[in-house]
Amino acid sequence: xxxxxxxxxxxxxxxxxxxxxxxxxxxxxxxxxxxxxxxxxxxxxxxxxxxxxxxxxxxxxxxxxxxxxxxxxxxxxxxxxxxxxxxxxxxxxxxxxxxxxxxxxxxxxxxxxxxxxxxxxxx
Numbered sequence: 001x002x003x004x005x006x007x008x009x010x011x012x013x014x015x016x017x018x019x020x021x022x023x024x025x026x027x028x029x030x031x032x033x034x035x036x037x038x039x040x041x042x043x044x045x046x047x048x049x050x051x052x053x054x055x056x057x058x059x060x061x062x063x064x065x066x067x068x069x070x071x072x073x074x075x076x077x078x079x080x081x082x083x084x085x086x087x088x089x090x091x092x093x094x095x096x097x098x099x100x101x102x103x104x105x106x107x108x109x110x111x112x113x114x115x116x117x118x119x120x121x122x123x
Contacts, residue, residue, distance in 0.1 A: 003081045006088060019090055026094025037099055046071055046121055049099045069121040071096075071104070082111035092117065 009018045033052060037045045046062055046069045053060035059074040073092075082088045089111055096119055097103050108118035 022090035030098035
């Protein structure tokens with residue numbers, strides 16, 4: 001159903017409208033967690049983001065590189081839809097941005113054939 005819904009939004013309203021809707025969904029997904037991460041240092045926010053992705057079945061882990069972090073998720077709940085409509089990754093992008101209070105760089109994407117989704121997060 002999600003695949004058809006996104007396809008119809010893109011078909012009827014265009015990809016920009018779909019992105020706007022997916023950004024809003026990412027924001028909605030982050031809302032229940034924002035109070036938990038508020039006033040936490042970035043390192044804790046990154047760990048909490050990985051923990052939340054794991055709650056969702058993401059098999060996420062964090063690499064601490066000293067002045068940056070690499071958050072990797074090896075399972076995507078949107079994988080099938082993202083194969084056809086990679087724009088759906090906008091949901092996780094916005095979710096991460098809200099939790100981390102910054103825009104992490106997505107360096108790998110399962111939707112693009114990588115074996116995980118990875119976000120580079122700078123201190």
